[in-house]
Amino acid sequence: MVREKLTERRVAEAAFKLIDEKGLEGFTMRKLADSIGASTMAVYTYFPDKEALLTAVAQLLLAEVEAPAEDLDWQEVIRRIMRSVREVGHRHARTAPLITRFPPRTPDALAFVEAGFRAFRRAGFDDLSTARCYRALAAYSIGSLENELNGYFTRHPASEASGSLDEITISKHLPHVAQMGPALSGQDDATEFEYGLDLMLTGFADAMAKARQ
């Protein structure tokens, strides 16, 4: 590892890379310093503490989310943003958990948020409706991502793989949970993500149409 001149940006990028490769649990200030060939405390020249460093890493991640062009249909803009959030999350599976803890703050990280707000406003949504849609979308995207990355449905006792409960107990007291196993674990994450996304977009469009009447 050739030692390059340190900057706030380079330190954050090294942290991003390290977390992507080794995971958030094993990430320490000492290992980061090692990876950039500096002493542990050199990191503290650029960030007051670990929390501030992780905030910066989250911004780098969020900056990768697509901010679609203005001229697209509003539903297409939202769809692209949502798919991009999911893709970025999967591309950086071990860093992705940070996005829940650290909202976008830098201009680059906010680019996709700006594009989304703009799409709603141009489609005629007022501030309150836009905020409401944004909240629902943020909840759905973050929740989907976390569940997918944590294997929430594959590790669910309702899925066959997990043998956490004995078959007898589960099929006797929780017959529906037992029955749902195959259906839950057999589904494709991307397809199901689209299903929920369409659901929300249709709902937004309907509410919009009603308000216009």
Added chain:
Amino acid sequence: MVREKLTERRVAEAAFKLIDEKGLEGFTMRKLADSIGASTMAVYTYFPDKEALLTAVAQLLLAEVEAPAEDLDWQEVIRRIMRSVREVGHRHARTAPLITRFPPRTPDALAFVEAGFRAFRRAGFDDLSTARCYRALAAYSIGSLENELNGYFTRHPASEASGSLDEITISKHLPHVAQMGPALSGQDDATEFEYGLDLMLTGFADAMAKARQ
């Protein structure tokens, strides 16, 4: 603190209480042992490691979620479960982050899942549709809860409180983000949660009606 006889259950309950009060970050095996008046290693008699203990705490939390009676309308059942998840999450705000990491596994923790599955099946949803609805609801509830508890929208730079970016930069390059501040931070969490919930329930009912035609 009177020393009671230790059991797996009692240790998990003590951990639950401690995390609720002091938070997950500061929770250590040593402090837990102190709180039950035992040596640190006594905890390891009941749980192989910290991860296993946290799994158990998550089960205690999930067991508090309401499992509505059979005879209710399916939409009412789902609504009650979703509201209950949210309420339990807020009642145990500092422990709630665990539910993303640890899915329900014990019979008590799975009671509400069983009730939800049953409601869908009795309403005529097949396994695949039920799984699909469950996934969307799980993503939305978990995402909403995390966003609310982390102050995702209040801490958002689009909201007024956070002065993370100077006003000039934000209003020049991110005009919509700047404008959305008041609308985002002024909304009521509970009301917005209901909005998204209604959206999904309506979507499910529509899909169901179409499939029946």
Added chain:
DNA sequence: ACCTGAACACCGTTCAAGT
């Protein structure tokens, strides 16, 4: 089996010191 106390291999961060 249940529980203890000491020890090991780590952490994040402070501090005094150097350039």
Added chain:
DNA sequence: ACCTGAACACCGTTCAAGT
């Protein structure tokens, strides 16, 4: 200002030992 090395106050967990 930028960076270092030692030190402090912690961690989770292993281990040898006791009941």
